[in-house]
Amino acid sequence: MTVHNVAFEWTETNREWMIENPIRIVLYVVVALVLRFVLHRAIDRATRRPATGESSSRKPALLRHLRERAPSATRSAAVAERRAQRARTIGSVLKSTVSIILLVWVVLSVLAVLGVNIAPFIASAGIVGLAIGFGAQNLVRDFVSGVFMLLEDQYGVGDFVDLGEASGEVESVGLRVTTVRDVDGTLWYVRNGEIVRVGNMSQEYAVARVDLPVALSADLDQAQEVALEAAKEVVGRKPVSDDVLGEPEMLGVQEVSPHQVTLRMTVKTKPNTQWSTQRRLRSAILLAFDEHGVALPLPLGRLIGANGQGE
Structure with a gap:
C-alpha cells in the first residue's frame, strides 16, 4: 500500500472531524453573529427617536403603544429625555436577553456537533438556574419590578x-x-x-393646596372673598401665570377648632410647581387679610399686627 493510499483512507475516515464538523461549528457561530447583529439593529431602531428634523419629537417606536403619562400641555425637553431613557433601558434589557439566548444556543449546538450528550447539561443547567434563582430571588424581584416600572x-x-x-x-x-x-x-x-x-407628585398635573387659618370671630364670607381676589391677582401675573392650569377655587371651611377656622383653596398647576405657587399665594393672602382687617388666630394675629408683614 502506497503512502498516497494510506493518506487517502485516513482522510476519508476522519473527514467528519476534519471538515464537516468544523464547517458546521463555523456556520452556527456565523448564524448566531448575524442574528445578533440584525436583532440588535432592530432593537436600536425601535428604541431611538430620530435625531434631526420634525420627526425628532416623535416617540421611539418601542414606546408608541406603551402608557404615556405626560400630557401634551406639559411636555418638554425633560419629558423627551425621560422617554428616551426609558427606551434605552428597555432596549438594553432586550439586547442582553438576545445575546444570552444566542450564546446558549451556539454552545448547545457546538456540543451536539462534537457528539456530546447535551441532555445532562440541560438538566444540570436547570438545577443550577433553579438554585441561583432561589438564592438570588431578591435580585430577580428587583429586576422584574424595574422592568415593569419602566x-x-x-x-x-x-x-x-x-x-x-x-x-x-x-x-x-x-x-x-x-x-x-x-x-x-x-x-x-x-x-x-x-x-x-x-x-x-409630578405626573400630568399637580394641585397647590392652601390652608388659611382665620380667627373664630372673623367674617368668613369676607375672608373667602379677600383670599380669592388676592389669589386671582397672583395667578394673573408672571411667573405664577406660567405655572397654573386653572383658576383658584375656594372650597370653603375645611376645619374648625377651638382657636381658629381653616379655609381651603386649591389651584391646578403644572407638575413640580405646586409648592412655589403655594408659597406665593400664602404670602399674598396674608398681606390681603392684614389690609382688609380679616382677623387671624392668636398668636399669628398679634405677630402680623405688630410688624405689618405677611411673612
Missing part, C-alpha cells in the same frame, strides 16, 4: 415621588435600584423590589 412609566428622572421610606426628587432610575434625593439633600438608594407603592 414599561408602566410609574416615575422618571426629575419626578418628585413618595416611595414610603424615602421621598424626594428622582435622580436615577435603574433596573435594580432607584435613587431619590430628599429635601435635606440625602441621597436614598431604594431597591425596586422593595417599593410597595409609589406616590408621584
Whole structure:
C-alpha cells in the first residue's frame, strides 16, 4: 500500500472531524453573529427617536403603544429625555436577553456537533438556574419590578415621588435600584423590589393646596372673598401665570377648632410647581387679610399686627 493510499483512507475516515464538523461549528457561530447583529439593529431602531428634523419629537417606536403619562400641555425637553431613557433601558434589557439566548444556543449546538450528550447539561443547567434563582430571588424581584416600572412609566428622572421610606426628587432610575434625593439633600438608594407603592407628585398635573387659618370671630364670607381676589391677582401675573392650569377655587371651611377656622383653596398647576405657587399665594393672602382687617388666630394675629408683614 502506497503512502498516497494510506493518506487517502485516513482522510476519508476522519473527514467528519476534519471538515464537516468544523464547517458546521463555523456556520452556527456565523448564524448566531448575524442574528445578533440584525436583532440588535432592530432593537436600536425601535428604541431611538430620530435625531434631526420634525420627526425628532416623535416617540421611539418601542414606546408608541406603551402608557404615556405626560400630557401634551406639559411636555418638554425633560419629558423627551425621560422617554428616551426609558427606551434605552428597555432596549438594553432586550439586547442582553438576545445575546444570552444566542450564546446558549451556539454552545448547545457546538456540543451536539462534537457528539456530546447535551441532555445532562440541560438538566444540570436547570438545577443550577433553579438554585441561583432561589438564592438570588431578591435580585430577580428587583429586576422584574424595574422592568415593569419602566414599561408602566410609574416615575422618571426629575419626578418628585413618595416611595414610603424615602421621598424626594428622582435622580436615577435603574433596573435594580432607584435613587431619590430628599429635601435635606440625602441621597436614598431604594431597591425596586422593595417599593410597595409609589406616590408621584409630578405626573400630568399637580394641585397647590392652601390652608388659611382665620380667627373664630372673623367674617368668613369676607375672608373667602379677600383670599380669592388676592389669589386671582397672583395667578394673573408672571411667573405664577406660567405655572397654573386653572383658576383658584375656594372650597370653603375645611376645619374648625377651638382657636381658629381653616379655609381651603386649591389651584391646578403644572407638575413640580405646586409648592412655589403655594408659597406665593400664602404670602399674598396674608398681606390681603392684614389690609382688609380679616382677623387671624392668636398668636399669628398679634405677630402680623405688630410688624405689618405677611411673612
